[in-house]
Amino acid sequence: MFSFERKRKDTMVLNMGPSHNATHGTLRIVLELDGEIIVNASLEIGYLHRGIEKMAEHRTYNGFIPLTDRMNYVSPIMNNVSYALAVEKLLGIEVPKRAQYIRVIMNEITRIADHLVAIGTNVVDMGALTNYFYFFKERERIYDLIEKSVGARLTTTFTRIGGIARDVQPDFAHDVKVLLTEIPKSIRDVDKLLTKNRIFMDRTMGVGAITQERALEYGFTGPALRATGLPWDLRKKQPYSSYEDFQFDVPTGENGDTYDRYLVRMEEMRQSLRIIEQAIDRLPDGPVSVDDPHITLPPKEEVYNTMEGLIHHFMLIMYGIKAKPGYVYFGTEVANGELGFYIVSDGEQYPYRLKVRPPCFALFQAFPEMVRGRLISDAIAILGSLNIVAGELDR
Amino acid sequence: MVDHVTVLIYALMCVVVFAVLLTTVAFLTLAERRISAFMQDRLGPNRVGPWGLLQPVADGIKFIMKEDIVPREANRLLYIVAPLMTIVPALLTFAVVPFGHDLFLPGRVINFQIANFNVGILYIFAIAAMGIFGIIIGGWASNNKYSLLGGLRSASQFISYEIAMSLAVIGVLMVYGSLRLNNIAQYQGSLWFGFLPKWGILVQPLGFIIFIVSVYAETNRVPFDLPEAEAELVGGYHTEYSSMKFAFFFMGEYANMITASALLATLYFGGWQVPYLHNIGFIFPGMGMLAMPQWLVAIIEVLSFAVKVGFFLFLFLWVRWTLPRFRFDQLTDLGWKVLIPLALLNVVITAVLIVLRVL
Numbered sequence: 001m002f003s004f005e006r007k008r009k010d011t012m013v014l015n016m017g018p019s020h021n022a023t024h025g026t027l028r029i030v031l032e033l034d035g036e037i038i039v040n041a042s043l044e045i046g047y048l049h050r051g052i053e054k055m056a057e058h059r060t061y062n063g064f065i066p067l068t069d070r071m072n073y074v075s076p077i078m079n080n081v082s083y084a085l086a087v088e089k090l091l092g093i094e095v096p097k098r099a100q101y102i103r104v105i106m107n108e109i110t111r112i113a114d115h116l117v118a119i120g121t122n123v124v125d126m127g128a129l130t131n132y133f134y135f136f137k138e139r140e141r142i143y144d145l146i147e148k149s150v151g152a153r154l155t156t157t158f159t160r161i162g163g164i165a166r167d168v169q170p171d172f173a174h175d176v177k178v179l180l181t182e183i184p185k186s187i188r189d190v191d192k193l194l195t196k197n198r199i200f201m202d203r204t205m206g207v208g209a210i211t212q213e214r215a216l217e218y219g220f221t222g223p224a225l226r227a228t229g230l231p232w233d234l235r236k237k238q239p240y241s242s243y244e245d246f247q248f249d250v251p252t253g254e255n256g257d258t259y260d261r262y263l264v265r266m267e268e269m270r271q272s273l274r275i276i277e278q279a280i281d282r283l284p285d286g287p288v289s290v291d292d293p294h295i296t297l298p299p300k301e302e303v304y305n306t307m308e309g310l311i312h313h314f315m316l317i318m319y320g321i322k323a324k325p326g327y328v329y330f331g332t333e334v335a336n337g338e339l340g341f342y343i344v345s346d347g348e349q350y351p352y353r354l355k356v357r358p359p360c361f362a363l364f365q366a367f368p369e370m371v372r373g374r375l376i377s378d379a380i381a382i383l384g385s386l387n388i389v390a391g392e393l394d395r
Numbered sequence: 396m397v398d399h400v401t402v403l404i405y406a407l408m409c410v411v412v413f414a415v416l417l418t419t420v421a422f423l424t425l426a427e428r429r430i431s432a433f434m435q436d437r438l439g440p441n442r443v444g445p446w447g448l449l450q451p452v453a454d455g456i457k458f459i460m461k462e463d464i465v466p467r468e469a470n471r472l473l474y475i476v477a478p479l480m481t482i483v484p485a486l487l488t489f490a491v492v493p494f495g496h497d498l499f500l501p502g503r504v505i506n507f508q509i510a511n512f513n514v515g516i517l518y519i520f521a522i523a524a525m526g527i528f529g530i531i532i533g534g535w536a537s538n539n540k541y542s543l544l545g546g547l548r549s550a551s552q553f554i555s556y557e558i559a560m561s562l563a564v565i566g567v568l569m570v571y572g573s574l575r576l577n578n579i580a581q582y583q584g585s586l587w588f589g590f591l592p593k594w595g596i597l598v599q600p601l602g603f604i605i606f607i608v609s610v611y612a613e614t615n616r617v618p619f620d621l622p623e624a625e626a627e628l629v630g631g632y633h634t635e636y637s638s639m640k641f642a643f644f645f646m647g648e649y650a651n652m653i654t655a656s657a658l659l660a661t662l663y664f665g666g667w668q669v670p671y672l673h674n675i676g677f678i679f680p681g682m683g684m685l686a687m688p689q690w691l692v693a694i695i696e697v698l699s700f701a702v703k704v705g706f707f708l709f710l711f712l713w714v715r716w717t718l719p720r721f722r723f724d725q726l727t728d729l730g731w732k733v734l735i736p737l738a739l740l741n742v743v744i745t746a747v748l749i750v751l752r753v754l
Contacts, residue, residue, distance in 0.1 A: 014540050014544075020629065021629055022627065123719060124626065125626035125627070126626070126719040127618065127718070127719045128718065128720075129435070130435050130717065194719075197719065199618055199725075200719050202722070203721070203722055376628075377621075378722065380626055380627050
């Protein structure tokens with residue numbers, strides 16, 4: 001239940017949201033203002049709550065994947081991969097190397113897209129609109145590639161349990177390499193426009209700073225935590241999906257402020273490009289799904305021509321994948337931090353319970369502390385730099 | 396003594412200047428969108444008419460057709476008056492801007508200026524300061540917290556930068572010794588060291604920088620567009636406004652930009668002056684002259700003025716689409732702690748140079 005009480009009598013209460021230009025979604029922030037200075041802030045979440053976790057209890061493991069698209073809608077592929085990895089851990093299987101590499105490539109491309117949106121919208125809120133267009137041009141290229149490889153732009157439903165839905169197009173390597181040459185140009189442009197821009201530095205340095213201890217107490221992950229100086233990245237700390245095969249650095253900041261979060265995101269995009277470059281050069285051949293009739297659908301020729309194929313298809317469609325009773329938690333490093341899935345199975349085709357650990361939730365709860373005593377403009381800059389995505393926050 | 400023909404000529408000039416100003420405002424909105432699109436790798440509005448040139452007409456029709464909403468709790472009278480208080484001063488200020496040499500017709504002298512006022516600069520400051528009331532009143536009358544914050548920001552921003560701007564202009568006044576804009580423009584045609592035109596930018600470089608920064612703040616343009624910061628205050632003072640009332644605020648802002656550009660050109664870039672061009676033709680120092688009829692000189696001067704104003708308008712747009720905006724406290728800090736001391740310093744330096752007879 002949301003409640004808000006004024007701390008002082010001589011203040012003004014300003015309702016920011018649920019629909020406000022800077023919330024980029026449906027968040028509600030109630031600010032108590034003394035002039036322009038924020039005395040207190042209170043958050044209300046849940047405007048985009050769709051009961052995704054509850055819906056999971058009535059869907060097969062594969063049937064839940066489309067719902068993961070709708071969580072962090074800025075980087076849906078990462079949610080798909082994260083969820084698939086969690087279920088695969090529950091089933092105790094490992095997908096073929098080619099599928100792992102393709103997942104890594106798509107994951108990193110999406111990470112870049114997410115960071116482009118995060119930085120773009122953050123600086124737009126600070127009045128620098130042009131950078132947004134420079135970045136969204138690249139995002140458009142990325143979405144074109146995703147559309148070509150996956151079939152959809154936003155609601156990708158890219159993975160299946162045990163692999164990916166279908167193999168990528170034959171000229172995938174070429175398409176990715178075009179991205180590898182084009183994206184750095186935009187990053188360079190924005191870097192020149194912003195990184196050493198006096199106004200931008202003044203607006204972001206020291207704004208929304210949080211200490212490492214405090215960040216850890218709040219459960220920060222991702223760029224916001226790395227900006228405080230802790231090189232915590234699950235891709236390094238507990239590699240999954242062949243991340244151990246690739247060379248990349250984990251950029252960190254020093255002060256944990258908005259400027260450092262911006263720098264970390266910028267550098268992460270460059271590192272992602274590095275990973276993609278390595279992965280595309282070493283992309284192995286082979287199947288893209290595990291060869292297990294209880295998990296992956298058989299190819300269509302088999303379904304139409306053999307009895308076994310038809311039965312496998314029928315069983316999988318009608319009864320779904322059945323996991324052994326047990327529970328599993330698996331977290332991956334998505335653009336915003338650690339996205340974790342906690343799945344409890346009672347041996348049926350549906351999960352008994354599924355819990356999502358979204359990175360935004362931990363970040364957003366620190367928001368009141370970060371804005372207290374600062375100005376409205378700072379609140380906007382901080383909100384943008386935390387990159388709160390309502391779909392993931394409320395689920 | 397005023398004769399009827401002179402009155403008629405000035406009346407005609409009023410109409411022409413007004414029409415040109417409003418047309419420029421209309422096309423400036425288009426230019427803003429097209430130039431921003433050009434900078435951002437987009438196309439911009441290009442569907443209405445050739446190259447989108449009729450877009451302002453379409454916008455105008457749209458504004459008139461839109462529902463005119465007055466919030467229930469708003470102060471009706473002030474709410475309606477506020478947009479007028481913004482646009483009227485914005486258009487009035489252009490009255491004293493000169494855009495050409497005096498024209499010597501048989502029997503009379505015609506100023507290329509609606510009113511050759513003896514306190515031209517003071518008039519501009521006085522009238523422009525009126526415009527801010529429209530924004531404050533509009534922000535207050537809307538009965539919206541965002542609008543109120545926008546109005547308040549606008550008020551403090553205006554106070555902070557008005558002083559710096561006035562002090563910067565004092566330097567110009569000291570050098571040229573006149574408040575008449577026409578005289579100021581004329582003096583800039585004289586030569587320094589025998590060959591350098593005495594343009595404001597050369598004799599008052601520091602003053603120019605202070606003035607241009609202040610002018611950006613006065614016109615509420617990026618990086619000083621805090622009163623309407625769309626991401627923070629939704630729309631600032633004009634959040635609640637719709638239809639033509641909003642259009643008036645919008646036009647007021649653009650008209651202010653044009654006046655500001657005209658002022659920048661007049662005070663610091665020689666106004667309508669073209670280097671070495673006198674009303675009998677080009678006179679190059681030590682290299683003879685190129686005689687020209689008076690009408691040709693007049694056309695060149697008006698064109699030169701238009702080009703200079705156009706350049707500053709482009710600069711306005713260029714800056715807007717390049718820089719992020721300041722924070723409220725940084726903005727006032729810059730005004731009070733940097734620009735005003737610098738402007739005072741500029742006045743002192745100018746005074747010393749005048750005493751030393753360098754200027």
